[in-house]
Amino acid sequence: MTTDLGRFLIRLDREIRADGDWGAPADYIPELARIDPAQFGIAVALADGSVVTAGDADKRFSIQSISKVFSLACVLGRIGEQIWTxxxxxxSGARFDSILLLEREHGRPRNPFINAGALVTTDELLTGRTPRDTLSEIINFLRAAAEDDDIHIDKxxxxxxxxxxxxxxxxxxYLKSFGNLKNAPEETLGTYIHHCAIEMTCVQLARAGxxxxxxxxxxxxxxxxxxxRLNALMMLCGHYDGSGDFAFRVGLPGKSGVGGxxxxxxxxxxxxxxxxxxxNVYGNSQMATLAAERLAQHMGWSVFG
Amino acid sequence: MTTDLGRFLIRLDREIRADGDWGAPADYIPELARIDPAQFGIAVALADGSVVTAGDADKRFSIQSISKVFSLACVLGRIGEQIWTxxxxxxSGARFDSILLLEREHGRPRNPFINAGALVTTDELLTGRTPRDTLSEIINFLRAAAEDDDIHIDKxxxxxxxxxxxxxxxxxxYLKSFGNLKNAPEETLGTYIHHCAIEMTCVQLARAGxxxxxxxxxxxxxxxxxxxRLNALMMLCGHYDGSGDFAFRVGLPGKSGVGGxxxxxxxxxxxxxxxxxxxNVYGNSQMATLAAERLAQHMGWSVFG
Amino acid sequence: MTTDLGRFLIRLDREIRADGDWGAPADYIPELARIDPAQFGIAVALADGSVVTAGDADKRFSIQSISKVFSLACVLGRIGEQIWTxxxxxxSGARFDSILLLEREHGRPRNPFINAGALVTTDELLTGRTPRDTLSEIINFLRAAAEDDDIHIDKxxxxxxxxxxxxxxxxxxYLKSFGNLKNAPEETLGTYIHHCAIEMTCVQLARAGxxxxxxxxxxxxxxxxxxxRLNALMMLCGHYDGSGDFAFRVGLPGKSGVGGxxxxxxxxxxxxxxxxxxxNVYGNSQMATLAAERLAQHMGWSVFG
Amino acid sequence: MTTDLGRFLIRLDREIRADGDWGAPADYIPELARIDPAQFGIAVALADGSVVTAGDADKRFSIQSISKVFSLACVLGRIGEQIWTxxxxxxSGARFDSILLLEREHGRPRNPFINAGALVTTDELLTGRTPRDTLSEIINFLRAAAEDDDIHIDKxxxxxxxxxxxxxxxxxxYLKSFGNLKNAPEETLGTYIHHCAIEMTCVQLARAGxxxxxxxxxxxxxxxxxxxRLNALMMLCGHYDGSGDFAFRVGLPGKSGVGGxxxxxxxxxxxxxxxxxxxNVYGNSQMATLAAERLAQHMGWSVFG
Incomplete structure (x- = not known):
């Protein structure tokens, strides 16, 4: 399979670059806004232990919201199902940074993958330890999962x-005002921003998954x-209000970040x-979504039959 | 597998009946409100062609919103992807009968499994033919899918x-006022109500799926x-604002109806x-959800690994 | 004062017609959509019993939502403060036909001048009598208030x-589904539509007020x-989500209708x-609002000092 | 009139204290939460230059949101109608601290008397000067209006x-994220909190008005x-989502603060x-509202006739 997949990825990389409809980088984080959008990388870690790649698979990028999967994994490891209180x-049926539902639901975010929800899981992880130790726990989780120590925060x-x-x-x-934050707002926010700023390569991330x-x-x-359970959450909420579209087109759980x-x-x-x-319009990578769709279809990997 | 599954279903039926936390029947349709909640049936159609059952698997019930899967299947068969315009x-992140998002999104329902969305797919199916013919198409689809002609509307x-x-x-x-209804409101509504009132047994429904x-x-x-694609939609939206909970607990696509x-x-x-x-609180069958969770776990059927 | 006011109104009529920025007639009622927007009339009933007019003050127009003031007056006369349950x-902070708040507030409209609220007051008025008798009560109220029997419904x-x-x-x-409607939906709606379709001249309406x-x-x-109390309600809610703008510019209670x-x-x-x-954008008459502002300013009639 | 009014106020003070249904002090500002609710003061500044009082009219209290009227007055004095951009x-049709509408309307608060709106007017006033100078401007305005220099911030x-x-x-x-804040969030917030913390007596406040x-x-x-225009705004928005109730019962423009x-x-x-x-439930003083209603009725002061 590896050889066939390798050939497919090379062709996919060529097609994506030829397509040229790259979308625009996230504009609300200045440091991300200046990245050249015409880049593409892919890495596939298989059941046989191999990792097949194409394009810029060894280039580091900001994982941003993808870190929410791993901070949640740490929380589930520590307190388990209690986090769902x-x-x-x-x-959420709403944008990733929506504050609207939070008001209607009295400060309990709809899921851990919208920003408000990830702030809560970060806050839980931070309770009883320093921001530095909390960030170490998340990074160490990633390093252990990827079996690669060269994973860092882009300061x-x-x-x-x-x-x-x-x-x-x-x-x-806002979460604090509803009593759904245990730490000082600036501490939780700082820890959250830093784990979102972890940078990884496609190879590292594929191995971490x-x-x-x-x-x-x-x-x-x-x-x-x-x-x-992480997969279920990624399937339902992994791409904000584009989650349905992603499930429909790709048929696999996934989690996107505004770093692309x-x-x-x-x-x-x-x-x-x-x-x-x-x-794209939902804040998910335009070309990565397209590549995910083509890969899933080529490999017949949809979980839906 | 059939024998093991058969034993499991018999035990499951016994456990469900012993549990006794049945929930309450839908109260907004008088005819459904008077049904005894202490009933349970299950039918499993397997890849080998067999159907294994337990409990009240041959008792007819009102399929209600489950019919939305089949009316959508008919629409996809007729006009395909155009329906997504x-x-x-x-x-939706909201209750099955919410009108709120409809206002914010100018009359385009979030998905075909909330009531507003199913009214639109019914309306599409109705276009160019009579309500009677439209209902025949849906029923004939079900009969063909189940290979059983004894499927009817409970008038x-x-x-x-x-x-x-x-x-x-x-x-x-409301849909009509936004221009997202092609037929007279009462005709579309009448056709919708009638296909929701189709009654089937568990055996018939399992075979139809x-x-x-x-x-x-x-x-x-x-x-x-x-x-x-139907499976993707069922996974994301099949249980209204309890869809995430269902995916999390059961790990399989499904569609519920207020008939239980x-x-x-x-x-x-x-x-x-x-x-x-x-x-239950989301309007999904309390005991059928529990049974789905136990069945999926026992069989290791979760699509999430 | 009459003579000065008369001169002012003639000048106002000329200025309005010279301005020419008429806005567009209501487009959602076909019969109203075809009316020539370049028309203007004004009638002022004074404390001395005189009525001073200018422009098309004797032309009949559809009073539409202005009828809500009089149907509410009838309800207050009959059951008084009970209507506020x-x-x-x-x-409402929302458009005149918004359904959104109704969902959040469980079917209790914010005020009697948005459509949902006026449907409730109409429904209350209809309780225990026929639509015909209900409409007679409203029209008879208007005729008595205006001392003019030549007031009718434009069928x-x-x-x-x-x-x-x-x-x-x-x-x-929607109101019916929340239990906040005593009569059949089509009866209440029919009665509501008919009292909105009352036509009056500016002279008749000024006298009725x-x-x-x-x-x-x-x-x-x-x-x-x-x-x-009617004045307080008109001040707060008389112009939908343009009520603040109207109070700010005109400083007097008022009620608009989509008939202009x-x-x-x-x-x-x-x-x-x-x-x-x-x-205008709020669904209130563009030129009537401007004329109200100039009249109130010229006469020093603002209630705000 | 003064003598009659004086007798009325003494009787009113006695009635209010006898009533005893005081409501509860604001609980979200700890320093205000511990104030004894069983207090009442009133001061009426008349056209003849006299000030008639009863009860605790010389006791200082935190004016809180009432300061929004005066900060808006300063802004209107400086940049006039431009503030409405x-x-x-x-x-707003919503609570004083609602964030919901802000999302729907892209960061432009509905009016200057909800918290978000007052933050914007404070921000405007702060632009080009220090927080200290800004606070001086508001306090000096109050001192000049009341002709009393003994007005200070309760630190x-x-x-x-x-x-x-x-x-x-x-x-x-949130306002900053929409680009509707010119200064650093903490500077604007700090200035806002400090002008809300101005303390005045009833006599001082009546004179300032x-x-x-x-x-x-x-x-x-x-x-x-x-x-x-300030009066129009107070009438429409002076009591948050209890503004309609206040206009209906009292018939006069007013502005409440959570200090009571x-x-x-x-x-x-x-x-x-x-x-x-x-x-009361809207966050307005329960007994001050009742007293306002009785005073307006006794004096026949309603602006509505």
Whole structure:
């Protein structure tokens, strides 16, 4: 399969670059806004232990919201199902940074993958320890999952978001006003911004997703039952208000970030990382979404039959 | 597998009846409100062509919203992807009969499984033919899919809903006011109410779902690519604002109806129908949801790994 | 004062016609959509019993939502403050036909001047009598208030709205689904549509408003305390989500209709009717609003000092 | 009139204290939460220059949101109508600290009397000067209007609100994210919190309102046309989502604060300050509202006839 997949990825990389409809990078984080959108990378970690790649698969990018999957994994590992008293697990039917539903639902975010929800899981993780230790826990989880210690925070991106992240500052203060924040708003927000600013390559990210995909030989960083739940959440809420569209077209759980990355899980078959910085209307990578659709179709990986 | 499954279903039936936390029947359709909630049936159609059952699997119940899957299948068969100009495919994050999002999104329902969306697909199906012919098309689809001609509309239920279905009357007029209804509101509403009033047994429904599950030997009533899309929609939106909870607990696409039925699809493995008339807070069958969770877990059928 | 006012009105009529920025007639009632917007009339009933006019002050127009003031007056006369259990008296902060707040507030409309609220007051008035008798009560109230029997329903407008008023059909069914409608939806809606289709001239309407303005010598059709309350409601909610703008610019209570009319009350000083069929963005008459502003300023009639 | 009014106020004070249904002090500002609710004061500044009082009319209280009237007066004095590009003048139909409408209307608050709107007017006032100078301008305006230099900020209240005002911190960051804030969020918020923490007596506040009421002999701190506009805004939006109820019952423009104060304007007749710290469901003083209703009725001061 590896050889066939390799050929397919090379062709896919060529097609994506020929297509040229890259979308625009996230404009609300200045440091991300200046990235050239005409880039594309893909890495597929398979059940046989191999990783097949194409394009800019070794270039580091800001994983942004994809980090929410791993911070949630850490929380599930520590307190398990208790987290659902503070955050729901339903689609929000709204943009990733919407504050509207939060008012209607009295400060309990709809799911852990919208910003408000991820602030809550970060806050839970931060409780009883320092921001530095909390960030270490998340990074160490990623390093163990990817079996690669060369994973770090991009401090320039973190700084850039700290200076302009007023929407998230609004969300975190709003959560605090409802009593759904245990720490000082600025501490939770700072920790959140920093784990979103982790940078990884497609190869690293695909390897970090192997345990979630339940691949044989993956490091046992998460229990299989919890991995299934992460996949369910990614399927339902992984792409904000474009989640239905993604499920419909791709048929696999995934999580996108405004840095242009997508982590895509084909349960028991593969963990995939795709990156292209230009975004579509939902704030998901335009070309990474297209590539995910073509890959899933070519491989017959849809979980829906 | 059949024998093991048979034993499991018998035990499951016994456990469900012993549990006794039945929930309450739908109260807004008088004819459904008077049904005894303490009933339970299950039928599992397998890839080997067998159907394994337990409990009240041969008792007819009102399929209600489960009919939305089949009316959508008919529409996809007739006009294909064009339907998505009139209705979206995202979770609504709201109750099944919410009118709120409809205002914000100018009359385009979020998905075909909330009432507003199903009114639109019914309206599309009705265009150019009579209500009678439209209903025949849906029923004939079900009969062909189930390979069973003994499937009919329960006219008492249809009548009961016609007399009290003001919320749906509001929705259909609201759609008309936005120009997203081609027929007279009362004609579309009447056709919708009647296909919701189709009654089936668990055995019939499980058999009708075989094509959607892509089981070998199933009647070819729907193309595999379209069946996958139905499954994606059921996974994302099949249980209203309890869809995330269902995906999280069960891990399979499904569609519930306020009559207490759930159609559950394990792609390539099984088509399952479960029925118990008492509902939970989301308006989905309380005991059928529990049974779905236990069945999926016992069989290891989660699509999420 | 009459002579000065007369001269002012003639100049105002000339200025309005010279301005030419008429706005567009209501487009959602076909019969109203075809009216020439370049028309303007004004009538001012004064405390001395005189009525001063200019322009098309004797031309009949469809009073539409202005009728809501008089149907509410009838309800207050019959059941008094009890009506506030079914409808609120706060601004809605939303369009006249919004259904959104109705969902959030469980079927209790924010005030009696948005469509949903007026449907409730009409429904209350209809309870225990026929639509015909209910309409007679409203028309007889208007005739007594105006001391003019030549006030009638324009059946062509009523028919036109009956055929296309899906938004109102949605609202009335929605109210019914919340249990906030005592009669059959189509009966309440029909009665509502017919009282909105009453046609009057500016002279008739200005005279009908004298009791609400508390002018000496006005027919005693409403108690002074109730008249004050109607004025308070008109001030707060008389122009939908343009009410603040109107209060800010004009400083007097008023009620607009999509037929282009405005009833304007200067308490203890004057009752004014202005008509011009073109509407502004809020659905209020563009030129009648401008004329109201200039009249109030010229006469120093603002209630705000 | 003074003597009769004096007797009425003494009786009113006695009735209010006998009633005993005081409501509860604002609970979200710790420093205000511990105030004894069983207090009541009233001061009426009349057109003849006299000030009639009863109860705790010389006790200082935190004017809180009443300061929004005066900060808006300063902004109108400086940039006039331009402020309406940044903030609307319509009722919000929502609670004073709602963030919901802000999302739907892209960061432009509905009016200057909800918290988000007052943050915008404060921000405008702050532009080009220091927080200290901005606060001096507002306090100097109040001192000039009241002809009393003994008006100060209660720093304990300001400190208390700074430590717990997460909802306002959310709002100010949210405004910044929409580009509707010129200064750093914490600077605008700090200035806002400090002018809300101004403390005054009923006598001082009634005197400060004389110019807004257009009383003869009042210091000319605001042009009459602008005073009328402040009154219009107070009438429409002065009591949050209880504004309609207040207009209906009292019939006069007014502005409440969560410290329990109400500034009440009877144009050309009187400027009234009433204080009682217990609040009703809308967050307005329960007993001050009742006193306003009785005073307006006794004096026949309703602007509605």
């Amino acid at each position: 503070r955050v729901g697990r339903e689609s 320039t991106v973190a700084q850039s978001e700290t200076e302009t992240g007023w929407r998230n500052a609004a969300l975190v203060n 192997r345990a979630i995909a339940g691949l044989p030989g993956a490091p046992s960083v998460i229990a299989p039952a919890k991995a299934r 990355g997508i982590l895509l899980i084909a349960p028991r078959r593969a963990s995939v990382a795709i990156w292209s910085p230009g975004l | 009139r209705v979206g495919r995202e979770s 008492t239920v249809a009548q009961s809903e016609t007399e009290t279905g003001w919320r749906n009357a509001a929705l259909v007029n 075989r094509a959607i599950a892509g089981l070998p030997g199933a009647p070819s009533v729907i193309a595999p690519a379209k069946a996958r 039925g759930i159609l559950l699809i394990a792609p390539r493995r099984a088509s399952v129908a479960i029925w118990s008339p008492g509902l | 079914r409808v609120g008296r706060e601004s 062509t407008v009523a028919q036109s709205e009956t055929e296309t008023g899906w938004r109102n059909a949605a609202l009335v069914n 004298r009791a609400i303005a508390g002018l000496p010598g006005a027919p005693s059709v409403i108690a002074p305390a109730k008249a004050r 009319g405005i009833l304007l009350i200067a308490p203890r000083r004057a009752s004014v009717a202005i008509w011009s069929p073109g509407l | 940044r903030v609307g003048r319509e009722s 304990t209240v300001a400190q208390s609100e700074t430590e717990t005002g997460w909802r306002n911190a959310a709002l100010v960051n 004389r110019a807004i009421a257009g009383l003869p002999g009042a210091p000319s701190v605001i042009a009459p046309a602008k005073a009328r 104060g109400i500034l009440l304007i009877a144009p050309r007749r009187a400027s009234v300050a009433i204080w009682s710290p217990g609040l």
